[in-house]
Amino acid sequence: MKWWFGFLLMLKYVSAEPTPIVLWHGMGDTCCLAYSLGLFKLFLEKQIPGVYVVSLKIGNSTVEDLENGYFMHPNKQVEYVCETLAQDPNLQNGFNGIGFSQGSQFLRAVVQRCGHKLGPIKNLITLGGQHQGVYGLPHCFALQHETCDYVRKLLNYAAYYSWVQNSLVQATYWHDPLDEKKYAKNSEFLADINNELQINQTYIDNLIKLEHFVMVKFESDSIVQPRETEWFGFYAPGQAKDLITLQQSAIYKKDRLGLKKMDEAGKLVFLSQPGDHLRFSEDWFIDTIIKPYLL
Numbered sequence: 494m495k496w497w498f499g500f501l502l503m504l505k506y507v508s509a510e511p512t513p514i515v516l517w518h519g520m521g522d523t524c525c526l527a528y529s530l531g532l533f534k535l536f537l538e539k540q541i542p543g544v545y546v547v548s549l550k551i552g553n554s555t556v557e558d559l560e561n562g563y564f565m566h567p568n569k570q571v572e573y574v575c576e577t578l579a580q581d582p583n584l585q586n587g588f589n590g591i592g593f594s595q596g597s598q599f600l601r602a603v604v605q606r607c608g609h610k611l612g613p614i615k616n617l618i619t620l621g622g623q624h625q626g627v628y629g630l631p632h633c634f635a636l637q638h639e640t641c642d643y644v645r646k647l648l649n650y651a652a653y654y655s656w657v658q659n660s661l662v663q664a665t666y667w668h669d670p671l672d673e674k675k676y677a678k679n680s681e682f683l684a685d686i687n688n689e690l691q692i693n694q695t696y697i698d699n700l701i702k703l704e705h706f707v708m709v710k711f712e713s714d715s716i717v718q719p720r721e722t723e724w725f726g727f728y729a730p731g732q733a734k735d736l737i738t739l740q741q742s743a744i745y746k747k748d749r750l751g752l753k754k755m756d757e758a759g760k761l762v763f764l765s766q767p768g769d770h771l772r773f774s775e776d777w778f779i780d781t782i783i784k785p786y787l788l
């Protein structure tokens with residue numbers, strides 16, 4: 494009897510493999526370089542022995558992956574990732590997702606658009622994401638200065654022209670609070686995944702299946718404007734000064750995306766860190782993210 498019991502316990506232990514993790518890097522970053530998410534992947538593998546981690550590479554090389562972060566339309570990136578994840582035999586029993594910066598809203602789009610075709614996605618964790626878009630590029634991400642000014646001007650005057658939407662990733666989550674109608678109609682990526690113009694029930698059904706949707710905001714973020722977008726808040730419509738929280742916004746009040754239901758079910762988690770964009774310590778990550786959501 495005793496021997497069998499011990500054997501069964503051991504079997505249970507052996508079969509309790511950790512839930513795989515999918516990472517989506519931010520703009521100006523790549524999947525795999527050592528100083529980038531490559532290192533973060535190693536960190537996760539060390540903290541969670543035996544875990545299977547996919548750091549998404551958009552393209553056939555690291556250089557393409559970096560370029561695609563600026564120039565490959567998010568709708569295409571999301572489609573590509575949906576296919577990649579569906580074909581991965583190690584993810585068939587589900588996974589947790591972690592998005593970095595713009596990878597946050599892209600990974601959310603994966604959940605919403607193809608979650609029903611993938612193994613169950615348990616927790617979605619977004620670090621410094623731009624869920625309501627950006628209006629302004631204070632430090633202009635990783636771009637160099639002249640390009641930065643050009644990009645800023647381009648976005649201010651022409652973000653919603655379809656050629657810009659088609660050629661610059663960041664235009665697809667540009668959100669001009671002075672003209673919400675224009676945004677809803679012309680933003681080819683963000684307005685769609687936020688159900689601004691029409692409601693796609695699949696998006697709601699898929700998102701609501703998450704166990705938790707964890708959003709981390711960086712209190713001194715000098716890159717993302719406004720910072721509130723990291724918690725799904727934004728400027729109140731019609732001006733670019735006063736901020737509103739997710740709970741004060743129309744998307745929540747009319748529950749266009751299922752976020753109100755998720756909030757009421759305790760599925761939305763709002764965390765913050767005092768530093769600049771994506772600055773956090775390993776200890777904080779272990780205690781606040783790994784232990785509650787990834788083990």
Ligand SMILES: *[C@@H]1O[C@H](CO)[C@@H](O)[C@H](O)[C@H]1NC(C)=O
Nearest residue numbers: 550551552553554557561573
């Ligand atoms: C990878 O390379 C193949 C063959 O050249 C190409 O068809 C495909 O589009 C490339 N994938 C991406 C995401 O660029």
Ligand SMILES: *[C@@H]1O[C@H](CO)[C@@H](O)[C@H](O)[C@H]1NC(C)=O
Nearest residue numbers: 605606607691693694695696
């Ligand atoms: C809603 O989203 C699903 C999944 O991405 C898609 O197949 C469908 O065409 C969308 N429906 C509309 C009306 O856009």
